Amino acid sequence: MTSLATQPLDPSVGPVELTRQLCNIPSVSGDERAIADAVEAMLRDHAPHLSVTRDGDTIIARTELGRVRRVAIAGHLDTVPINENLPVRDTVDPETGEAMIWGRGTVDMKAGVAVQLVLAAELTDPAVDLTWVWYDHEEVSADLSGLGRAMRNHPALFEADFAILGEPSNGTIEGGCNGTLRARVTMRGKRAHTARSWMGVNAIHRAGALLEKLAAHEPERVVVDGLEYREGLNAVGIEGGVAGNVVPDHCSFLVNYRFAPSRSIDEAAAVVKEFFADADEVEIVDQASGARPGLDAPLAQRFVEAVGTVPTAKLGWTDVARFSALGIPAVNFGPGNPLLAHADDERVAISQIEEGAEALKSWLNGAI
Amino acid sequence: MTSLATQPLDPSVGPVELTRQLCNIPSVSGDERAIADAVEAMLRDHAPHLSVTRDGDTIIARTELGRVRRVAIAGHLDTVPINENLPVRDTVDPETGEAMIWGRGTVDMKAGVAVQLVLAAELTDPAVDLTWVWYDHEEVSADLSGLGRAMRNHPALFEADFAILGEPSNGTIEGGCNGTLRARVTMRGKRAHTARSWMGVNAIHRAGALLEKLAAHEPERVVVDGLEYREGLNAVGIEGGVAGNVVPDHCSFLVNYRFAPSRSIDEAAAVVKEFFADADEVEIVDQASGARPGLDAPLAQRFVEAVGTVPTAKLGWTDVARFSALGIPAVNFGPGNPLLAHADDERVAISQIEEGAEALKSWLNGAI
Numbered sequence: 001m002t003s004l005a006t007q008p009l010d011p012s013v014g015p016v017e018l019t020r021q022l023c024n025i026p027s028v029s030g031d032e033r034a035i036a037d038a039v040e041a042m043l044r045d046h047a048p049h050l051s052v053t054r055d056g057d058t059i060i061a062r063t064e065l066g067r068v069r070r071v072a073i074a075g076h077l078d079t080v081p082i083n084e085n086l087p088v089r090d091t092v093d094p095e096t097g098e099a100m101i102w103g104r105g106t107v108d109m110k111a112g113v114a115v116q117l118v119l120a121a122e123l124t125d126p127a128v129d130l131t132w133v134w135y136d137h138e139e140v141s142a143d144l145s146g147l148g149r150a151m152r153n154h155p156a157l158f159e160a161d162f163a164i165l166g167e168p169s170n171g172t173i174e175g176g177c178n179g180t181l182r183a184r185v186t187m188r189g190k191r192a193h194t195a196r197s198w199m200g201v202n203a204i205h206r207a208g209a210l211l212e213k214l215a216a217h218e219p220e221r222v223v224v225d226g227l228e229y230r231e232g233l234n235a236v237g238i239e240g241g242v243a244g245n246v247v248p249d250h251c252s253f254l255v256n257y258r259f260a261p262s263r264s265i266d267e268a269a270a271v272v273k274e275f276f277a278d279a280d281e282v283e284i285v286d287q288a289s290g291a292r293p294g295l296d297a298p299l300a301q302r303f304v305e306a307v308g309t310v311p312t313a314k315l316g317w318t319d320v321a322r323f324s325a326l327g328i329p330a331v332n333f334g335p336g337n338p339l340l341a342h343a344d345d346e347r348v349a350i351s352q353i354e355e356g357a358e359a360l361k362s363w364l365n366g367a368i
Numbered sequence: 369m370t371s372l373a374t375q376p377l378d379p380s381v382g383p384v385e386l387t388r389q390l391c392n393i394p395s396v397s398g399d400e401r402a403i404a405d406a407v408e409a410m411l412r413d414h415a416p417h418l419s420v421t422r423d424g425d426t427i428i429a430r431t432e433l434g435r436v437r438r439v440a441i442a443g444h445l446d447t448v449p450i451n452e453n454l455p456v457r458d459t460v461d462p463e464t465g466e467a468m469i470w471g472r473g474t475v476d477m478k479a480g481v482a483v484q485l486v487l488a489a490e491l492t493d494p495a496v497d498l499t500w501v502w503y504d505h506e507e508v509s510a511d512l513s514g515l516g517r518a519m520r521n522h523p524a525l526f527e528a529d530f531a532i533l534g535e536p537s538n539g540t541i542e543g544g545c546n547g548t549l550r551a552r553v554t555m556r557g558k559r560a561h562t563a564r565s566w567m568g569v570n571a572i573h574r575a576g577a578l579l580e581k582l583a584a585h586e587p588e589r590v591v592v593d594g595l596e597y598r599e600g601l602n603a604v605g606i607e608g609g610v611a612g613n614v615v616p617d618h619c620s621f622l623v624n625y626r627f628a629p630s631r632s633i634d635e636a637a638a639v640v641k642e643f644f645a646d647a648d649e650v651e652i653v654d655q656a657s658g659a660r661p662g663l664d665a666p667l668a669q670r671f672v673e674a675v676g677t678v679p680t681a682k683l684g685w686t687d688v689a690r691f692s693a694l695g696i697p698a699v700n701f702g703p704g705n706p707l708l709a710h711a712d713d714e715r716v717a718i719s720q721i722e723e724g725a726e727a728l729k730s731w732l733n734g735a736i
Contacts, residue, residue, distance in 0.1 A: 178563060182612055194624045195546060195684035197587070197600035204603040204621065208579025215573035219565070232565035234615050235572040241605025244550055244624060248604060253572065256562045256612060316563040 009042040011121035015357045016101070016350050018114035023088045023105040029078040029144075032057040032136040036077060039117065039134055047121040050132070053157060057136035058146040060157050061120060063129045069299060070129040071364070072158065072323065074147065075113040075166035075334070076138030079105040080342050091347060102347040107336030108139075111348045112166025115335065115357045119364065126364045128299075131160055138319065142288065147319050151326065162299045163323040164360075167314075168336030171352040171359075173307055174314035175227045175293025175331045177321055178258045181268045182236075185210060186252040186281040193245060200247030204240045207251045210276060211235060214255070217275075222260035225293045227313040229260035233275065254285070258315070261290030261324070291321040294329020306363035307333065333360070377410040379489035383725045384469070384718050386482035391456045391473045397446040397512075400425040400504040404445060407485065407502055415489040418500070421525060425504035426514040428525050429488060431497045437667060438497040439732070440526065440691065442515065443481040443534035443702070444506030447473040448710050459715060470715040475704030476507075479716045480534025483703065483725045487732065494732045496667075499528055506687065510656065515687050519694065530667045531691040532728075535682075536704030539720040539727075541675055542682035543595045543661025543699045545689055546626045549636045550604075553578060554620040554649040561613060568615030572608045575619045578644060579603060582623070585643075590628035593661045595681040597628035601643070622653070626683070629658030629692070659689040662697015674731035675701065701728070 009021060027035040036057035043052050043061055050061040057077065088103030101111070113134060120132045136146035151158050167174075187207045192200025219231040233255060240251030255276075259268040265287045276282045294300055295311055304311055311331070314320070316338075320330035335352035377389060395403040404425035411420050411429055418429040425445065456471030469479070481502060488500045504514035519526050535542075555575045560568025587599040601623060608619030623644075627636040633655045644650045662668055663679055672679055679699070682688070684706075688698035703720035 180562075180613075193684065194548075194600055194602050194604060195626055197602050197626070198598070202583070202602055204606050205579055205583035207606075208576050208581075208583050211573055211576025212580050213576075215570070215576050230566070232562055234562050234565050234570055235609075236562060236612050236614060236616060237609025238572050238575075238606055238619060241603075241622070244604050244622065245548075246604060247602050251606060254609070254612065258563055258565070316561065 008045065009038050011042065011046050011118045015114040015118045015353050018118060019101055019106065019111045019348070019353055020088050022110040022114055023103050024086065026082060026086060027078050028081050029137050029140045032077045036136065039077070042117065043120070049124045050120065053154060055150045055153050056146060058150045059134045060150060060154065061132040062157065063126065065129050067127070067129040069161045070131060070159065071299070072131040072133060072160035072163040072328065073116055073166070074133035074135065074163065074319065075109055075116050076136070077113065077134050078136055078139050079108065080139050083344050085344055085346065093347065093349065099350045100347040101350060102345065104346060106348040107168045107346045108341035109166055109168055109334055109336065111336055111353045112168065112334035115353060115360060116166055118357060119361055123361070123364055127366050128364065130364070131157065145319070147322055151322060158326060160328050162294065162297060163320065163328045163330035165318060165320050165330060165332050166334035167318050167332040168334045168338045168341055169332045170337050171335055171356050172309040173304055173311040173331050173333050175295050175311050176224065176261045176291040176324065177314040177316060177318050178229055178231070178260060179263065179265065179268055179288060179290030180317050181257045181259065181265065181272065181287040182285045183255050183257070183272045184252055184283045184285050185255060185276045185279045186250070188280045189247065189249045191242060191249045192247040194247055197247050202247050203251040204248050207240070207253065210279060220260070222262055224260055224262045225295045227293050227295065227311060229313045230315065231260055232258040259290060261292045265289050288317055289321055289325060291324030291330055293331060295331070297329050300329060300331065303363050307359045376413065377406050379410065379414050379486045383482040383486045383721050386486060387469055387474065387479045387716070387721055388456050390478040390482055391471050392454065394450060394454060395446050396449050397505050397508045400445045404504065407445070410485065411488070417492045418488065421522060423518045423521050424514060426518045427502045428518060428522065429500040430525065431494065433497050435495070435497040437529045438499060438527065439667070440499040440501060440528040440531040440696065441484055441534070442501035442503065442531065442687065443477055443484050444504070445481065445502050446504055446507050447476065448507050451712050453712055453714065461715065461717065467718045468715040469718060470713065472714060474716040475536045475714045476709035477534055477536055477702055477704065479704055479721045480536065480702035483721060483728060484534055486725060487729055491729070491732055495734050496732065498732070499525065513687070515690055519690060526694060528696050530662065530665060531688065531696045531698035533686060533688050533698060533700050534702035535686050535700045536702045536706045536709055537700045538705050539703055539724050540677040541672055541679040541699050541701050543663050543679050544592065544629045544659040544692065545682040545684060545686050546597055546599070546628060547631065547633065547636055547656060547658030548685045549625045549627065549633065549640065549655040550653045551623050551625070551640045552620055552651045552653050553623060553644045553647045554618070556648045557615065557617045559610060559617040560615040562615055565615050570615050571619040572616050575608070575621065578647060588628070590630055592628055592630045593663050595661050595663065595679060597681045598683065599628055600626040627658060629660045633657050656685055657689055657693065659692030659698055661699060665697050668697060668699065671731050675727045
């Protein structure tokens, strides 16, 4: 795909105009080279104080000021597929009357990247050392993640005391994230012709009690570092059956457990296995740990003060968990309503871009 | 497929040898021409007292003796696919020590057809008029049935007071048959991301209560004309789910209801709809009525005496239901263990062929 924008990126236009320019460089997952090239060129031309490392289409740009603490700030460059929603255009929100930029990537998450790029160029003397990261392949399978790859390839570059991921959070701080785990639960039976069904054992019937238990289950609400995480345990698929005249000997369903970040993956797996103790088999098929919000760290508390709104728990899984896995407390903070992410009428409030840039700048300049 | 047997069929060899010869003419459903040609030629050469009508690969052969009553006797010419089990060979049953004929079609149901062909040629002066029917396409979809087609094309030829279907019944009389009905039971819900599952309604969870009810259900035992029919209500397939991170808005399962022949199709459908009254949708997808055994008819009672064993209920659906639908009481009576039908080691006891031929001959010759 060719770029809609051909001019070099210039951070002096400010985060709002830069949002428009970034969105107009199409960068669907797997096709991030043009935008990564543009970002790298911008840093070379406008941020000579940063030490830049490129890994595929991921760019790591660091200050090396010898500060006591270091903050990592990251955002992904890719978007979900375009659906006749580029180039961006300015619009007014039909519900709130706010001035918006409409189009693919405005929310998830080029407005956040624009804020980061402007501050990366502008903040030559921040109160903490900074590690900026812009990465590829966030909107696809987790094993393709450019952030994960760069962390494996350059672990030393990722040392930090706190991390901020620019995922859309309506300009508030969303702390940590729930973990997610999928398990296949299987019930077995014995085949028989349905004309003589008493000779068999119906595996689909046997699954009924487990589904009933799921239906009656009240997921927990777990408070972690002051934020409430609401869990969820759901069957997301079911299959079973042999033929229209055969008592089935097999029924299995996939469950997705969204668990509070206070639980480890092993603890979450144990919860699921105990819940389905009556099943014939419970197989964990994939999992990703959650991330504690880390809001008890002094650095985080002053960031909360700078932003000025009450932090909430992030429920979906995000890359903050990758920082958390490195022992770095991490939060989500970015412009845009997360409910509009991936929507065809994705749009971001211009005020959220401006306010987000101000809050982050104020904190990094000395409120830390 | 070419025939393994090339010599013309001769009923004077008796039903045992004729069983071997019929089996060695391969006749998998859809490929019955060779065997139908052989049967038609045999009737022309050895049963000039019969009036023969051919419809596709179905043959109807009738006496026209002006008797007060008429009995229809039918058997299908096709088999399920051959699996290295032709030509037939003589063997000894490993469990019972009985002399057997082993190979495809021995049980289902060329031994029965052989008994019928021998008697069709031999009985020139039976106590009742006889309508012999040998037909194609029994082992496949019901709408392909040669018997059904011939009944539609030649209704007058099928008038009778009683019918015997030569399906394997271990040489005993199996009366009537259960009906069968399939219904799709659907539960609906509301999609949501599993990270916010409380915003949705899980359709798979909702199905749990219905499956629990099925698991707890004790099917009825219904006595019809003195025979006990055991019913069955089974989920035979289930599906549901959207994606691994979506609360599913749809779950449906297929149930198979095997119902006693005292119930009409409409009554059976009402039973299923009432059972699943809590479902969002219950759709009847196919059905076939059962057949009453008709053992209360005097003709049938004397047949029971001639066979000399206690009749039992036929549980699976068979073509007796087609006669029953025409108002003709019908029973299954044929050599062979029905549990060996379709098995790769299908085999029939020679004694059952001989005894079956004797019982049928004795009854038709005057015990009626």
